[in-house]
Amino acid sequence: QVPLKPGRSLMDWIRLTKSGKDLTSLKGRLIEVTEDELSKHNKKEDCWICIRGFVYNVTPYMEYHPGGEDELMKAAGTDGTDLFDQVHRWVNYESMLKECLVGRMAVKPVAAPKGFFPHVLVFLGRCYNGFLTELLKEPEVFNLVVLSKLLTSNLVFKSTNYDWFQTDSLITIVIYTKQKDMNAELVIVDCQDKQLRGEIILDDHSYLLGIDLDHAVSEDVTVNIAEKVGKVEIILNKKDNIHWKMLGQPWEGHNTFIKCTDRGLFYRKCKLVAKTEVTHDTKLFCLMLPKGTHLRVPTGQHVYLKQVIAGTEVVKPYTPVLPFLPLDFQEPPRHDGVHIYLMIKIYSHGLFTQALDHLQIGDYISVSNPEGNFKKSKIQTSEDLLLLAGGTGFTPMVKLLNFALTEVSCLRTVKLIFFNKTEGDILWRNQLEQLALKDQRFEVQFILSQPSKDWVGKQGKISSSLLSEFVKRSRNDSKVLICICGPAPFTEQGVQYLKDLGYSQEEIHAFTA
Numbered sequence: 189q190v191p192l193k194p195g196r197s198l199m200d201w202i203r204l205t206k207s208g209k210d211l212t213s214l215k216g217r218l219i220e221v222t223e224d225e226l227s228k229h230n231k232k233e234d235c236w237i238c239i240r241g242f243v244y245n246v247t248p249y250m251e252y253h254p255g256g257e258d259e260l261m262k263a264a265g266t267d268g269t270d271l272f273d274q275v276h277r278w279v280n281y282e283s284m285l286k287e288c289l290v291g292r293m294a295v296k297p298v299a300a301p302k303g304f305f306p307h308v309l310v311f312l313g314r315c316y317n318g319f320l321t322e323l324l325k326e327p328e329v330f331n332l333v334v335l336s337k338l339l340t341s342n343l344v345f346k347s348t349n350y351d352w353f354q355t356d357s358l359i360t361i362v363i364y365t366k367q368k369d370m371n372a373e374l375v376i377v378d379c380q381d382k383q384l385r386g387e388i389i390l391d392d393h394s395y396l397l398g399i400d401l402d403h404a405v406s407e408d409v410t411v412n413i414a415e416k417v418g419k420v421e422i423i424l425n426k427k428d429n430i431h432w433k434m435l436g437q438p439w440e441g442h443n444t445f446i447k448c449t450d451r452g453l454f455y456r457k458c459k460l461v462a463k464t465e466v467t468h469d470t471k472l473f474c475l476m477l478p479k480g481t482h483l484r485v486p487t488g489q490h491v492y493l494k495q496v497i498a499g500t501e502v503v504k505p506y507t508p509v510l511p512f513l514p515l516d517f518q519e520p521p522r523h524d525g526v527h528i529y530l531m532i533k534i535y536s537h538g539l540f541t542q543a544l545d546h547l548q549i550g551d552y553i554s555v556s557n558p559e560g561n562f563k564k565s566k567i568q569t570s571e572d573l574l575l576l577a578g579g580t581g582f583t584p585m586v587k588l589l590n591f592a593l594t595e596v597s598c599l600r601t602v603k604l605i606f607f608n609k610t611e612g613d614i615l616w617r618n619q620l621e622q623l624a625l626k627d628q629r630f631e632v633q634f635i636l637s638q639p640s641k642d643w644v645g646k647q648g649k650i651s652s653s654l655l656s657e658f659v660k661r662s663r664n665d666s667k668v669l670i671c672i673c674g675p676a677p678f679t680e681q682g683v684q685y686l687k688d689l690g691y692s693q694e695e696i697h698a699f700t701a
């Protein structure tokens with residue numbers, strides 16, 4: 189993020205888009221844009237960008253871009269889809285930039301070279317049947333760009349498939365993933381209003397089932413997983429005891445296996461059931477998943493919340509926590525499967541958090557599928573775990589702590605170095621201190637950057653000297669993992685100091701956007 193000029197906040201942008209001003213300079217017309225035309229609009233004062241085939245005139249948006257004008261200019265006059273996906277594919281640009289829409293890219297049809305088509309299709313057809321049916325409708329003219337994209341990024345030749353059967357009262361859908369360490373976190377199911385969406389995450393790929401069911405089912409859905417053989421069962425309860433002739437109508441994208449990053453984010457509405465104070469400005473929100481949803485947010489991952497603010501959809505990421513820290517290590521706490529807890533700081537001028545704070549108990553908010561690149565296995569092979577958190581950068585550390593202390597026996601030390609501005613900003617201080625008393629492996633160090641004169645503990649901002657004092661291996665050859673999360677400059681500086689202190693890239697995990 190860069191500092192924006194006054195009057196250039198997201199809210200100011202939303203206001204401008206509602207003002208009726210012609211932001212494309214095309215007087216509301218939509219045009220077909222050729223590559224040649226697009227490339228001409230490559231200056232700050234005249235900048236068009238293509239995202240997923242749609243072209244936007246982002247000239248008026250320049251000064252409002254949270255990442256700064258230079259970042260936006262990297263895609264000026266070109267197809268910025270890949271760049272956009274790398275940085276923030278979750279941002280709902282369609283809604284934010286709808287007044288800037290110039291039109292669609294003109295598709296350049298390319299005749300398929302002779303002899304090329306049949307065997308490519310056979311080859312693709314085995315694993316991509318639904319999508320190919322569409323392509324096959326026009327076999328003469330084939331968009332080679334689409335094909336090359338499929339070949340390079342989307343297609344993985346893994347034969348995930350599904351089957352279904354029924355009894356008088358149940359419909360059982362069985363998906364054979366052939367993945368050995370299948371678990372509940374990798375399966376996300378949503379069943380509402382005769383629509384069934386099931387997504388299974390297999391490494392960095394996603395398998396999707398999407399069906400408009402033939403008949404009504406009740407709200408409860410059961411998901412059974414045979415972890416060793418990778419079999420997933422989705423069990424639906426028929427509303428009426430009738431024989432189904434078919435499962436239903438497949439959606440576009442049904443039975444496909446593509447890269448997670450190429451799959452659109454899916455949201456379901458969750459009910460706010462509780463809101464409790466954590467500190468003077470931070471609250472714990474408890475959201476309830478709908479009955480037909482099966483979703484577990486993995487350790488180290490976040491979700492996106494979506495709200496309509498002043499008529500525009502706004503999306504922000506949040507990292508689920510637990511209702512409290514684990515103080516009883518007899519067995520790992522069971523996920524109740526129903527609630528998602530979010531610890532959120534309410535900023536007095538924050539666009540999203542102000543709207544969140546105004547939600548009433550019983551109101552609904554859209555919550556996405558989980559995302560994130562943290563791998564739990566990194567903890568399982570470590571002896572020392574060091575967690576550096578700044579402010580609400582503490583949120584990913586909650587589940588990490590829980591996992592480390594309840595499920596990883598090879599860890600010798602777990603240390604949280606928690607940076608805050610003031611004493612009143614420290615999240616779950618009591619719980620952390622109790623945890624340190626209860627588990628000898630765990631230690632917590634609070635460091636304040638704006639302490640009151642009564643503070644006797646450590647003070648300062650993240651620095652090389654503070655880190656060299658607190659970040660240490662328990663033995664010279666210990667395998668260490670250092671996780672860091674907080675304001676972007678805090679994280680960036682922290683990573684640099686750690687590298688200067690001799691820690692390798694593999695030993696550091698930075699939580700970023």
Ligand code: FAD
Binds near residue numbers: 505531539542
């Ligand atoms: P904004 O409107 O973005 O403003 C926030 C503050 O910054 C305000 O004081 C505003 O005046 C100032 N500001 C905003 N933009 C600028 C700018 N360009 N220049 C100068 N000042 C600016 N937060 C949590 O509380 N809990 C979490 O669990 C959590 N998880 C996250 C996970 C991830 C992966 C990421 C990337 C972020 C996470 N966040 C979390 C932060 C969260 O996504 C929002 O950024 C945060 O809630 C602020 O949103 P907002 O719209 O209310 O504030």
Ligand code: NAD
Binds near residue numbers: 607676699
């Ligand atoms: P804050 O302003 O209360 O500051 C927390 C600590 O960070 C303080 O010690 C402060 O001195 C230090 N700090 C702040 N700005 C700094 C800078 N420029 N350089 C060095 N140190 C700095 O923090 P907050 O308001 O709670 O914000 C937390 C941040 O963490 C947000 O930016 C949020 O987006 C981010 N976050 C990220 C994730 C993620 O997974 N990526 C998760 C949660 C929170």
